[in-house]
Structure formats: C-alpha cells, structure tokens
Amino acid sequence: MNDILPKDQIWWDLVGQAGRRVAELHNFSFIETPLLESAALFEAGIGVNTDIVEKEMFSFRTKGGDTVALRPEGTAPVMRSYFQHQLGYFSSPLKVFYSGPMFRYERPQAGRERQFHQWGVEIIGDGDPVYDAAVILVCLDFFNEVKLKDIQLKINTLGCRVCRPTYRQKLKDYYRLRKSKLCKDCQRRYDKNAFRLLDCKEEECLKMRGGAPIILDYLCQNCNNHFKSLLEIIEDNNVVYEPDSYLVRGLDYYNRTVFQFHHPSSPQELGGGGRYDYLAELLGGRMIPGVGVALGLERIIDAVRGRNANIQPKLGMKIFWVAVGDQAQKSSLKLMGQLRRAGVIVGENLGRKSLRAQLKAVNRAKVKVALIFGQKEVFEGTIIIRDMETGGQETVFLKNLIEEVRKRLR
Ligand code: HAM
Secondary structure (H helix, E strand, O other): OOOOOOOOOOHHHHHHHHHHHHHOOOOOOEEEOOOOOHHHHHHHHHHHOOOOHHOOEEEEOOOOOEEEEEEOOOOOHHHHHHHOOOOHOOOEEEEEEEEEEEEEEOOOOOOOOOOOEEEEEEOOOOOHHHHHHHHHHHHHHHHHOOOOOOOOOOOOOOOOOOOHHHHHHHHHHHHOOOOOOHHHHHHHHHHHHHHHHHHHHHHHHHHHHOOOOOOHHHOHHHHHHHHHHHHHHHOOOOOOOOEEEOOOOOOOEEEEOOOOOOOOOOOOOEEEEEEEEOOOHHOOOOOEEEEEEEEEHHHHHHHHHOOOOOOOOOOOOOEEEOOOOHHHHHHHHHHHHHHHHHHOEEEEOOOOOOHHHHHHHHHHHHHOEEEEHHHHHHHHOOOEEEOOOOOOOOEEHHHHHHHHHHHOOO
C-alpha cells in the first residue's frame, strides 16, 4: 500500500475537486460508507466466484466473532446503506457519489495497488436507459474537467435473467469442446462463471474467443430495446463509443449495460461500471434497479500527469516570510498569523537564522513575493517587500501590510 506524499497532493486536490464539482453539477449528493463492512455483503453482492471475493478481499474475524472485510468496492455498501436508511424514500431515483480508498489483495504492479482510490456515482431506483447514459456523461465531464483527452468508451450489454441463461448455455456449448485448451483459470471458470472466459488475456484463450457466440444475438426484446435506447441517447450527445461484445467485467452483479473507459497512456481501464438491477435482491431486499460507475483515481492521476494532459497545477503559496535576528523571529508568527487570517498562504523557514539560508528557501519555493523582516524593521514598525520576479524592493509600514501584499498578489 502506498503513501500519498506532500509533493503529489496537488494532483489529488485536482482530481478531488474535479470529482466533487462535476458530481454536484449533475446533482449527485455525497455519501460516505465505512471502510469496513460485513464480508457477507461483498460475497452476496459481488459474487463468491469472482476474483475479488475469491482472492482479493482483506477479510478477518473480529474479537466479537464477526467476519468483516475492508471494502473492495463502493456499490454494495451504497446499496446496503440505501436499505438501512430507506434512502429511496427521500429521493427517487437516489443519486449519490463517493470518493475514497478501496482495498484488494492483488499482485501490486503499475496501475494495480492494494489500496487504491475510487470516485464513483450510483443512481438507484430507476431502470430507464436515460440513467445509464447519465452515468456515462458525468464521467465524460469528469475527464473533461481534468483535461484528459482521447478517452475511449467501450460498451456492451449482458442481458437479463430471461435471455442470459440461453446465451450462457451457447457459450458453454462452444467452449465445452475446447475446454482442454483453456488456461487453468478458465477451466475453473467454465463451470462457475462462464462469461469470464471472454475477458481472459491468455494467448490461447484469446485465440479461441474469436469464434465464440456473442450476446447480441441472444438478447430478449426488452434488453435489446434497452441497449438500443442507451446507444441512441449517447449518440445524441455526440459520445463516441466502441461496442465490445467481449466486455463482461469482473463483478457478478451486473445485468444489461456494462462499460469501461480507456486511455492510450494506460494499459488498464481508467474506470468502469454498469447496471445492477438484481444487486438489491442479492442482498436480501426487493428488486430495485440501479446503475453506476467507479473511476480509479491513481490511474487517472497517472494519465493526467502524462504527456497527454496540458495542465500545470498552481502552487498555493505566493508569499515567503524571511526574519533576521531574534527580535524579528519572535514577532514573526503573530504577524504571519494576521496575513493567514486574511487568506494569504505564507511560507517560512524561521528555524534557519541566516538571511542567506532563508533566501535560498525563498528561491526554492518559487513565490511571487518575499517579506523581509530584520532588526531595523522591528524597530521602525516596517517590513521590506521584495518582488521576486523583478527583484525590486520597497519598505512599507506593518500596519499597511495586508493591503500592500494583496495589491501585489492581484
Ligand atoms: P471495478 O472495475 O472493479 O468496478 O473498479 C473500478 C475502477 O477502479 C477500475 O476501473 C480501476 O480504475 C480502479 N481499480 C480497481 N482495482 C484497482 C487496483 N487494484 N488498483 C488501482 N485501481 C484499481 C467497481 O469497483 C464497481 N463498483 C464500479 C461500479 C459502480 N459499478 C457500478 N457502480
């Protein structure tokens, strides 16, 4: 698991602010669920035969004897909260967003961490394809907000209880004759989760996939109409997409729409989501349709930092305080406090006594203005303002400091 270091905070602020702003513009309300939930929630929701539940959950028994898990994703917890607090009563459909750490015991590698962060949105309580489109559009606005271009949207449908069993059978019929050539994982998946055979990356399995039946040929009328309407809506919104019959996603709760966002700089997808009309039932409630998405913030930050993004995050600090001599140092915190209360971010290196060392720190900080406070200035009730871009200096009275600083930062 990784630390997020101070030097990287600007990027986290950037995606954090973009996520909040875009979600609020689309009228999603923020929801925060606990990091720890009952393991059974994920077993029932995501599915016991998925990689996430089978291999990747951090779960343990508490002293009280409950089996709990660090949340590997946010959708099942949001649905749990929906029931627990009857959230549908307050708003239908319920539109919520979340942002925070998720945990999966995966083999760490670039773009795959054991603690990672997701920004996600969920719309619960309506099965209309207009909401599938709304979820896609809010993500595209997010990408736009962080100036990430060349986003590729892959989209597919997984059908429903009516049409999916027929397709699953066709798929199994196709693979039955070829089972011995499948990789070990896929041989296991054949019985438990045949759809996953379609997204295996092993060479032999990929080769075999070419001739496999596709779900579009087996959709029932309702699923067909749903998928068609969704595509019409996103086309109407000028969204470019790529139909991908092999896109199945790794969580069992999906039905109908599934989609993923990709970026040329990232080997893995940046985010994905879909419709989960049976999740509520899997968790023991009545059937409540839902659709949502989660974006991986580490992957987005990597893509934004790469050459395809042309944003330069702004430095917050524009003022650096330099104090020379004991008396000046003593009075400094109080005066800096006045500036900070006026909303000015002030940097300092007061532990260093010499002017030279402090000026070095000013240069490193790349600020616009340095304030230099020495013995003479303490005595006169003044301070020197140095413009770091032009090198020009001016002495002003301390009583006018805030005003003079503001003038120079405008
Ligand atoms: P997911 O595809 O498992 O979906 O995860 C969503 C995104 O989280 C991925 O596309 C990826 O960007 C990021 N992610 C997943 N695992 C890792 C990892 N180990 N390291 C770094 N990033 C990772 C879900 O979690 C669903 N709950 C999405 C959803 C919401 N569906 C409907 N509503």
